[in-house]
Amino acid sequence: MPELPEVETVRRRLAPVLVGRRLDRVAIGDPRLVRPRDPAEAAAELEGETVAALERRGKYLVVRFERDLVLLIHLRMTGSLQHAPGGRLEDDPHLRAVVTLDDRSDVIYRDVRRFGTWEPFDAAGAAAHLAVRLGPEPLGRAFTPSFLSSRLDGRSTPVKAAILDQRTVAGLGNIYADEALWHAGIHPLRPAGELRRDESKALRDAVREALLRGIGWGGTDLGDGVIDAAGVSELKAYGRGGEPCERCGTPIARAVVSGRGTWFCPRCQGRTARRSRSVLPRSHL
């Protein structure tokens, strides 16, 4: 599932082939992609425009054009973008759009479940659209411990639900939410408002760590899960039910938290707050 690390990987891969290029032809095969707009009309709006920058905000890919035009692409669950230097790839039942660049190469959009969206805006409209939906970039300066605390304080909702809210932090999805909570040693069902200050600080650091790890794996095949050279999952918690926790050996447990499959270590992610994450020998206490 494309979360921040996957979208960032796509951005890095496509920026060199897209920036400075003109869109010669845009073919939108699935009306859902630009709904409620008319596909032909949306395509015509993009044709002839030159890409000035390819940016990312949360899970959105932001295609900025030289004219006052911005295309916000959201891959949702199964969307993917691929460059085809030799022109359109072989027939694919899940191909939803093809953009032909002025160097004759194609950028292909495929999306099995058709949840993804392409939304053209002027620059101000795009900024407003993002501003009401997204909180700070997790890897930026604005994602401070006090900001995170301000988003958790006084709330009874499970902390996992709170960090999945894109206004709390932009770009976290189900996988990296579980990973971040594992790194921080925090139970996903803990009421958000009950986290102590040191815990929300640890959670902020853990969100960054989980996402940076994900960006580091960026080269691995998207959608196949993240596996190392030996074919072993790099993930610490997500999807690892029954396997021993890497920290303490306790089998990873599964629960449903606000409707999402959730994996965590029932021992080192305790339900109740602990004094410290640090594991000191008894003689030091």
Place this chain on the structure above:
DNA sequence: AGGTGGACCCGAACGC
């Protein structure tokens, strides 16, 4: 207002 649960999709995984 905050929290919850369903809708949107469709392939994969599962159950009989």
Place this chain on the structure above:
DNA sequence: TGCGTTCGGGTCCACC
């Protein structure tokens, strides 16, 4: 083997 059923995931929206 083959069929029907369930699941999941991000976001929006209706409802409590």
